[in-house]
Amino acid sequence: MSVTTGLFYVFSAVLLIAAFRVITARNPVHAALFLVLTFFQAAMIWMLLKAEFLSITLVLVYVGAVMVLFLFVVMMMDINVENLRIGFWKHFPFAALVGVVIALEMAAVLMGGFRVVDEPAAVVAGAAQVSNTKELGTLLFTQYLYPLEVAAAILLVAMIAAIALTLRARKDSKYVSPGDQVRVKSRDRMTVVKMAATQTAAEPAAPQAETKA
CATH class of the missing domain: 1.20.120.1200 (NADH-ubiquinone/plastoquinone oxidoreductase chain 6, subunit NuoJ)
Structure with a gap:
């Protein structure tokens, strides 16, 4: 082996x-x-x-x-x-039957591909010098160019739709418009307040004398 x-x-x-x-x-x-x-x-x-x-x-x-x-x-x-396993054994016989049918169908379709066939020596020698990645790329961008572009457009639409579905306004989230952030000026972010360098401390109030009746 x-x-x-x-x-x-x-x-x-x-x-x-x-x-x-x-x-x-x-x-x-x-x-x-x-x-x-x-x-x-x-x-x-x-x-x-x-x-x-x-x-x-x-x-x-x-x-x-x-x-x-x-x-x-x-x-x-x-x-x-635990909630997912509720009713598992109830539906298990039908699920097992479906699995067996699918396995038999796949075996019937793929059984012909398991037969070993000796390829000609010329074909084997030519295949050793060709990169299947290069050939696959050439085939995709020549013969299957339009289906590839259609699939790319569908994936792009699906990605945009997924992003749009997640962009929902929430009341508990703090949101700042990107446009407002771009247009902001430095003077709008900070205000300089002029104050005296030193300030005299306030004198403590005099205690009031207690009055006797």
């Missing part, structure tokens, strides 16, 4: 264990961290398959951005785990 095959089995075993822990962990934060580990192992498997662009993209996008956002949301929401 080669080193590449051994690493593939190691990464696959860790990936399966981490994926199983994602759905069995009681703490949502732990489940999110196990999902991060799952993404890392999948990236390593793609690296073994010489798909370095997909591997780096998975780490940068999902692990570096999406999962960090998930962790912040989960930690800020303070989810009550």
Whole structure:
């Protein structure tokens, strides 16, 4: 067994264990961290398959951005785990049935891709001199340029909409208009008051004499 095959089995075993822990962990934060580990192992498997662009993209996008956002949301929401588990076993048979159907469908579709076919030596020699990242970039910006621009526009609209939804006026927050901050002058921020250098201390009042009846 080669080193590449051994690493593939190691990464696959860790990936399966981490994926199983994602759905069995009681703490949502732990489940999110196990999902991060799952993404890392999948990236390593793609690296073994010489798909370095997909591997780096998975780490940068999902692990570096999406999962960090998930962790912040989960930690800020303070989810009550006990309420989430109410009715779990009631819906478990139907959920298991759906999972089995999905697994069988995926196996039927992907089974043809697991067959090992010997490629011609000329194709293998030519593929060794070509960078798949370069070829993918050339393909995206030539043949799929318009779909790429449409996807970029949709993501931009989604980002603007998300920012607009969060900009809500709150009565308990102190807000200062950026326009007023830009237009402010130094004389408006500070007022110089002229005062005497020294001032005489006020004399204490004389005590009043007690009157006797």
